[in-house]
Amino acid sequence: xxxxxxxxxxxxxQEAETVxxxxxxxxxxxxxxxxxxxxxxxxxxxxxxxxxxYKQQNATENRxxxxxxxxxxxxxxxxxxxxxxxxxxxxxxxxFSNDYKLSFGAGTTVTVRA
Amino acid sequence: NAGVTQTPKFRILKIGQSMTLQCTQDMNHNYxxxxxxxxxxxxxLIYYSVGAGITDKGEVPNGYNVSRSTTEDFPLRLELAxxxxxxxxxxxxxxxSARGQETQYFGPGTRLLVL
Numbered sequence: 001x002x003x004x005x006x007x008x009x010x011x012x013x014q015e016a017e018t019v020x021x022x023x024x025x026x027x028x029x030x031x032x033x034x035x036x037x038x039x040x041x042x043x044x045x046x047x048x049x050x051x052x053x054y055k056q057q058n059a060t061e062n063r064x065x066x067x068x069x070x071x072x073x074x075x076x077x078x079x080x081x082x083x084x085x086x087x088x089x090x091x092x093x094x095x096f097s098n099d100y101k102l103s104f105g106a107g108t109t110v111t112v113r114a
Numbered sequence: 115n116a117g118v119t120q121t122p123k124f125r126i127l128k129i130g131q132s133m134t135l136q137c138t139q140d141m142n143h144n145y146x147x148x149x150x151x152x153x154x155x156x157x158x159l160i161y162y163s164v165g166a167g168i169t170d171k172g173e174v175p176n177g178y179n180v181s182r183s184t185t186e187d188f189p190l191r192l193e194l195a196x197x198x199x200x201x202x203x204x205x206x207x208x209x210x211s212a213r214g215q216e217t218q219y220f221g222p223g224t225r226l227l228v229l
Contacts, residue, residue: 004156043202045157045220091156100145100164100208101172102218104156 004094006105013082014113020067021077021108023092031097034068034075039107040088048090051075053097079110087112116140118221120205126227127195135190135224137205145208146188147172147218148180150201157204163188195228202226 003026013019025034036048051059051068058066063080079086092105121136139146144165149157149172159172163182177199179191192199203224211217 006156009154043223043225045204045206045218047217050215050217093156100216101147101159101162102157104158106156107154 004092004103004105006092006108008108009106010109010111012111012113013079015084016081018078018080019082019110021079021090021092021110023075023077023105025073025075025092025094025103027073027094027096029096033095033097034066035093035095035102036064036066036075036077037091037093037104038086038088039091045091049077082112084112084114086110118205118207118219120203120221120224122224123222124225124227126229127192128229129195129197131195132191132193133195133226135192135203135205135226137188137190137221138186139188139205139207139219140186141207141209141219142185143207143209143219144185146182147206147208148178148188148190149204149206150174150199151204151223152201160190160203192226197228200226200228 005024032053034051038046038048049059049061049064065078067076089107089109091107093102095102118139147162148160151157158174161180163169169180205221206218
């Protein structure tokens with residue numbers, strides 16, 4: 001299994017401010033996908049954003065954006081204008097393009113302060 | 115579409131008991147997966163299937179079995195429950211999103227406690 005590392009067990013952010021979550025991964029492949037999933041207290045896994053490795057442009061989804069650095073094998077998630085509903089555990093995940101199995105990081109718990 | 119459904123939501127087992135976690139999807143997806151999530155950790159792949167009649171081991175298959183007799187159903191079997199199998203179990207399937215991108219759809223999870 002590929003290694004996905006999230007070095008921040010917990011992050012706290014003030015409502016309306018910005019927080020950035022780190023993710024690094026280890027792979028020898030050149031064609032792959034990266035994902036960020038949100039897991040609120042309900043435990044439902046919700047796809048937040050995905051990035052194709054062959055695309056240089058960073059993916060964005062409303063207030064969520066990524067900084068994909070392929071050479072550095074880094075894939076950070078930025079949450080802008082944080083809202084109380086953003087409080088959750090966030091998982092970074094990797095998938096090789098020819099394989100449909102996901103490898104997950106250990107997760108980062110995000111707390112949003114009102 | 116109901117998406118991916120799992121039953122039961124929660125179960126307590128005694129050591130050595132057996133049980134089957136049910137997973138069903140109504141999206142006609144070929145690829146299906148079972149993951150486990152231990153407290154404070156990410157998900158680890160137990161087994162997966164690329165279509166009816168085809169299954170393969172993931173990262174942590176020991177103590178589990180699966181079958182895939184239909185496209186819709188992918189049950190996970192625990193034969194002799196052990197405390198180390200206390201976890202939350204997620205079933206997932208892969209299919210196109212509204213944008214046409216391949217996406218993993220997750221069930222709501224089954225919380226299993228082995229005492």
